[in-house]
Amino acid sequence: KNQVEQSPQSLIILEGKNCTLQCNYTVSPFSNLRWYKQDTGRGPVSLTIMTFSENTKSNGRYTATLDADTKQSSLHITASQLSDSASYICVVSAKASGGSYIPTFGRGTSLIVHP
Amino acid sequence: SQTIHQWPATLVQPVGSPLSLECTVEGTSNPNLYWYRQAAGRGLQLLFYSVGIGQISSEVPQNLSASRPQDRQFILSSKKLLLSDSGFYLCASTWGPPPPTFGAGSRLTVL
Numbered sequence: 001k002n003q004v005e006q007s008p009q010s011l012i013i014l015e016g017k018n019c020t021l022q023c024n025y026t027v028s029p030f031s032n033l034r035w036y037k038q039d040t041g042r043g044p045v046s047l048t049i050m051t052f053s054e055n056t057k058s059n060g061r062y063t064a065t066l067d068a069d070t071k072q073s074s075l076h077i078t079a080s081q082l083s084d085s086a087s088y089i090c091v092v093s094a095k096a097s098g099g100s101y102i103p104t105f106g107r108g109t110s111l112i113v114h115p
Numbered sequence: 116s117q118t119i120h121q122w123p124a125t126l127v128q129p130v131g132s133p134l135s136l137e138c139t140v141e142g143t144s145n146p147n148l149y150w151y152r153q154a155a156g157r158g159l160q161l162l163f164y165s166v167g168i169g170q171i172s173s174e175v176p177q178n179l180s181a182s183r184p185q186d187r188q189f190i191l192s193s194k195k196l197l198l199s200d201s202g203f204y205l206c207a208s209t210w211g212p213p214p215p216t217f218g219a220g221s222r223l224t225v226l
Contacts, residue, residue: 036217043119043205043217044159089159091215103215105151107158 002027004092006106014114017080021109023073023090031093035064035075038087038108047075047088077111085113117142121206121218128225134179134193136221138206141187148189149207149215150181159205165189201225 004025013019025033032051036044048057048064050073057064061078077084090106118141128134140146150162161174163181171181178197182190189206201224207215 041203041220041222043121043220046216102161102164103209105159105161 002092002094002104004090004104004106006088006090006109008109009107010110010112012112012114013080015080015082019077019080019111021075021077021088021090021111023075023092023106025071025073025090025092025104025106027071027092027094027104029094030068030071031095033064033066033073033093034091035062035073036089036091038089040086044089080113082113082115085111087111117146117208117210117216119206119208119216119218121221123221124219125222126224128196128223130198130225131195134191134196134200134223136191136204136206136223138189138191138218139187140189140208143187143208143210145186146208146210148183149209150189150191151205151207153203153205153220155202163191196225198225 007022030052032049034049035047037047038044047062048059050057050066052068055066063076066073087108087110089108091103093103120139122137147166149164151159152162153159163171163173165171165183168183168186179193204221206218209215
């Protein structure tokens with residue numbers, strides 16, 4: 001069964017500090033992995049997307065890594081800001097039967113940045 | 116790029132009343148379309164997905180149903196809402212391998 005596990009479940013940090021969120025998956029066959037940021041009451045917004053051959057992808061202060069061998073990904077946030085407070089969701093897509101792509105979602109990590 | 120339009124944004128309905136949430140997609144043709152529900156403090160739960168007009172797959176048995184009357188239109192419905200149907204509903208779209216692009220969501224409260 002395809003699964004995506006995220007840790008920690010929640011995280012509180014001080015403004016300006018760095019943090020790293022983890023994502024472990026057992027999705028097969030792997031197609032790609034995407035990190036989303038979801039503000040409260042809003043739809044998720046894509047931060048990064050990585051395919052099998054990519055190890056690192058950056059988007060401003062967000063850097064995602066992917067280790068396809070260990071099936072792990074991380075999202076590193078540098079110099080956190082109050083606006084980074086949100087839920088961060090890891091999504092891994094696999095190619096399903098019939099040629100469609102079904103994403104598997106992690107439960108998300110809730111990040112709170114305090115001043 | 117794809118744009119997802121979802122409405123209404125907020126809905127308060129009594130138990131037993133019907134439901135209709137609508138989603139339309141711009142910027143692509145023949146997308147895969149998805150309805151997700153996100154309960155408070157929980158992850159995203161896939162409810163339905165569709166690979167084409169009139170083609171609906173249900174992931175979770177419940178009193179909700181979905182329809183796809185047009186290529187870029189996806190509707191989530193219920194004949195009689197339950198309290199447990201309260202939640203945040205997200206429509207999403209994919210075209211090819213990438214994970215979904217999401218709409219802004221619809222907050223449903225059943226009283």
